[in-house]
Amino acid sequence: MYDVNVAFIRSRLACLPEIAQALSAATVAWSGGLIEGLAQERALHLAAEVATDVGHALIDGFIMRDASSYEDIIDIIAEEGVVTTEVATALRSAVLLRKKLVQEYDAWPRAERHPLTAELPRALMGFSDQVEDYLRRELI
Incomplete structure (x- = not known):
């Protein structure tokens, strides 16, 4: 019925613990140094990329409406019940x-x-967690 690239989605989601860890470490140990600044910058960038990559794969795989922008990808997956409003924000x-x-x-x-x-x-x-829950619900 659906052609969802679950392996791609899970591969991207597998990056999130390290990205979250880097952001948490930057928060705790922030001194404004160059290495911390660059690490923060890259972690924020990767967070945005993972969100849009996964969102786009869900939109394509579950045949949701086409996104008109990167922000719209997040709006669509929120509207479709993949993620909560809090996470989407x-x-x-x-x-x-x-x-x-x-x-x-x-x-x-x-x-x-x-x-x-x-x-x-x-x-x-x-x-x-919410994407995994959505995949379980929809791909039964």
């Missing part, structure tokens, strides 16, 4: 950072800890 915030992280990295304030650095670890793990 955090993921949408991460996805909104994507352009700055990918295209405007020369202006990224590396010496500052971004507020999402502390918020995202819990949301990322919730995202992973």
Whole structure:
């Protein structure tokens, strides 16, 4: 019935514990140094990429409406009941950072800890759990 690339989705989700760990470590040990700033920047970027990659795979596999933007990917999976509003809000915030992280990295304030650095670890793990729950429910 559905052609969902579960292996791809799970491969991406498997990255989330390390990304969450990096964000948590950056939150706890933040001193504004270059290495911490670059690690934070990369972890935020990867969080946005995993969310959009997984969301896109779900949209394609379960034949949901087409997304018009990266943010719309998150909106669609929230509307379809894949993730809660709370998780969607955090993921949408991460996805909104994507352009700055990918295209405007020369202006990224590396010496500052971004507020999402502390918020995202819990949301990322919730995202992973909720996607797995959705796959179990829909692919029975």
